[in-house]
Amino acid sequence: MCRALCVWFLAFWVTLPLTAGETIQITPELADVLTQRYPRGPEDLRLLEQQVQKVATQAIAATVEVEVNQGIGSGVIVSREGLVLTAAHVIGKPNRPATLILADGHKLKGRTLGAHHTIDAAMVQIENPPQDLPFAPLVTDKAFEVGQWVVATGQPGGILDNRAPPVRLGRILTSGGKWICTDCTLVGGDSGGPLFNLRGQVFAIHMSIGPQAVHNFHVPIEEVRPYWDKMLAGETWGHEFDPAEDDADITVLGIASRVVANQCLITQVFPGFPAEQMGVKPGDIVISVDTQPVDSLADLAAAIAAKDAGEAVHLEVLRNRQSIALDIELVTLDEPLPGSFDPADESPEESP
Amino acid sequence: MKLFFVVAFCLISVGSQSLPAQSTAEVEESNYNYPQGRITVPSWRFAHGPHVRAAFREVVSEFRSAVVEVRVDGARTAYGGIVGPEGWVLTKASALGDTITCRLADGRELAARVVGTNREYDVAMLKVDVAQLPFLSIDESTTPIVGSWLASVGIDNYPVAVGIVSVEPREIPHQAGILGIQLAADGNRAQVVRVFPGSAAAKAGLLVNDVLLRINDQATPHREALIATIRQFSPGDRVTLVVERGSEQLEFEALLMGRFPGLQPSRMEIQNQLGSGLSERRFGFPSAFQHDTVIEPNDCGGPVVNLAGKVVGFNIARSGRTETYAVAASSLAKLIPELKQAP
Known part of the structure; x- marks a missing residue:
């Protein structure tokens, strides 16, 4: 009896690592801090920090680099079965082979599913996901507030040796309905990467940046949800991103x-x-x-x-x-709004 | 099109959350890092804005008297941290020039001289001739923990900027510096056949037919030796070139670049420069940790501290839109004694 339990217990732990899919609780003390417009002093900052550290650990584990068709972006694993959310402009089309690289450098094979180009969200399915695949929970609460604290990860500039996905802290500065703007700084390669709330839930997907450090745009999961099944079914629709339209009128x-x-x-x-x-x-x-x-x-x-x-x-x-x-x-308005990182853009350099 | 809607909406609906100016007057706005430009949201909302920085007042109060502004010809080029009571000041080496002064939190401005430099880490030890200054203690056991707050301390009541640790210490890969010359193909000597306009070589004053004899103390007897030597240096490094011109031997100082002038910057380079300037010397550090604090290049060189009141490191480079590098306390603890002893 005891032995059977132990075996069962062990199996449970192997398949359910603590970092996978767990929503992190917010203590009443922290909740009080979060009702304030801004932290009032070191004690508030400390409570915030403790939570951000927990979120960061889980966020890093679920973040992947997404490689499709020589393009590089980021993504986040949102289920034990290996569903990855990313940006539409990272995958382009459905049914393409994809490589997903975990924070520890471990590579997984995948295939692109559907993409909604208008809101810039897409899915990739990991093929033969390992049993201990880390993943992050999806946001459960529909509402969000400007000023809410958020944590961003991704692989800016593409994955690098000995570099875990860099963690960035910011707040929701404003929202335009189908997008939110935060001061979590992003750069090429982050596209498709996740934005987390302080419960460690995937809250939005990185989309684009603007001319200032505070111009970082993300599509909220709430905007993706209505199209979930359509994307799972591998459909691609919406306005396809075309760099030629960078010169389009707005x-x-x-x-x-x-x-x-x-x-x-x-x-x-x-x-x-x-x-x-x-x-x-x-x-x-x-x-x-x-x-x-x-x-x-x-x-x-x-x-x-x-x-x-x-x-x-x-x-x-x-x-x-x-x-x-x-x-x-x-x-x-003719300001540059660059999109995803394209390694083909890198100019070969010679020295001296 | 989607991308453009974003901006269009920004312009009209971002302001929907803006508050009258008095809401931002609750705290000082000195050193405010973000150009206000077209994002107009109340400043309390920025994760690293003046209100959040004000919450660090207590955290930085014990450090600011041990921080200096490093000025070259009267303009601040960096911050520095006092690391010994006898006037030892640690700062960023490539930010220095000929006439250096250190401005203290109490307003005094003191002449400083360079005592030692470590090119790999791009740090330098300055000495000001004042005794009994308050100083920072560097505890080598203090490690940067991902997700923890960092305050970049200046000489004001509030930190220069705040952010969090993004990545643990790692080696920051080297990128070869570029001088911007073409060498004679025969290769018997390192002779210049072309100087690219706007390049480090052109700015230094090199001319066609010059023969490069040495870079700093390293002889460059032929083409390959010169190429290999220059490659060891990073963009942003200052090197001394010893050149034979006709019958003369001349010395030039060149500031190496990251790419050939006139070459279009890559999309990645353009994106990395959206938001703040970048340090010239920002690649190739034996060990540094990464944080997300948005600072300008001349905000580097000073200490970053955590909520526990410990020096976590010294800012060494603003290196990209998402990243600032800092040398960790464990590395500093080894570097500081060496730099003080330098001949």
Whole structure:
């Protein structure tokens, strides 16, 4: 009896290592810290640190480098059966052979499943996954908050000898619905890598970066969930990433705004953009865009994103209780937004 | 297109969370690392922003009096840490120049001279002639633990920047430095047949037909010897070139580069430079740990401390968009006595 139990117990431990798939508890003390806008002192920082260390250990084990068709990105194992989440622009198409490399350098064979290119999420299946495959749990809570602390891993610049996936700490700075922006710094090779919440759950997938260190974009798992079965079935759809479209037009007004007392208040007018040139001032309240009333920021964003450069928007704003009508021609924003790391880009160098 | 929607949305909806300016006035904003640019979110929200840095005030208070600003010709090029009461200051070697001063937290600015240099780690020991300075104790048993907070200490009340340990110490691979010349193919002597415009060689003043005799103390009698010697150095290293020009023997100082001028940077290089400048000397360290603190190249050279009040290491390079390297306390404990004894 005892012996049977021991054997059973041992088998249990072999197939269920502690680092696999466990959601990490948040203590009441830490929960209190997390309700604050920011840590107040060393004691808060210490509680946060203890949690980040636990998350990091689990995060590193579940992080893989994804190699498909000479491209290199990152991914995360999210099931004992070997399902890997990554970015659509890392795998491109379904049914391609893939190599997945664990933090310790161990290589596994896989095959690409489906990809949703519009939100930039994709799946890879590990073939013949080992019994002790590490994996990370998926987020269970739908809600997230700006300011929430997050931990990023990945293989920036591709996997290197003696380097575990680098761990980065950040917070959700803002969200655009289908994406979130954090200050966990990312770089080429991180694409497809995981962002974790403080419970150690995979919360989002790394997507792209912008010109500043605080421009790091990720697609939340919540945006991937509705397409789960379609991706598992190996379907590929959505707008395929095409580097040629790096020059495509995008339209901007050049303002920042927020909702105050159910009104859309312009808080900032960026220099050099059309809104400034046409005389929009901070403090103006947007009443309508193209005669459509603006009730929310989403309305404003959608109205502008739907237009092409060169088109004008008719903006009605309230300033000092007076209504002012402005016709503003939209311009393009031509900043580089590089995508994934491509080793073919590396120029051979000679010395001296 | 997706990528572009991101920016379009950024411009209009990022600001949806912005607060009036007074919300950021709760703490000092000195040394604020992030260009505000077009991301306009309240500063409390940044993981490494001024509010979070302010939480480290107590942590850095015991260290800042043992930190100096290292200035070359009046401009700060690095930080440094005082590692002995007699005015020993450890800093980043490649950040130094001819006229060096150290500015203390109490406002004093003192002349400093270089006593010793370790090229492999890119660290140097300075000496200022003041006794009884507060100093850092380096405990070699302090190890960087992945996921733990680090504060890069400056001379202010708040740290220069904060971040976490990303990767344990490892060897940072060497990348060969580039001088930017073409050598005569016959190879009897290391004779220059072309100097690439904008290269380290061009900036140093090399001319076609110059013959390179020595690099620092290493003789370069022929082509292969010169190539092998230059390859030992890293981008960002300063080397002394001894050159035969006609009947003259001349000396030049060259700052080696990471690639040929005029060659398009790779996508990876471009991405790594989004967010902060990078140190010239950022490759090839025998051992360093990696952290995610976003600093500028001239923020290197000073100590990073943990919440337990221990010096974990010294920042040695800003090396990429996601990475800053620091030499760990265990390495420093060996380096410091050597550097103090240097002739």
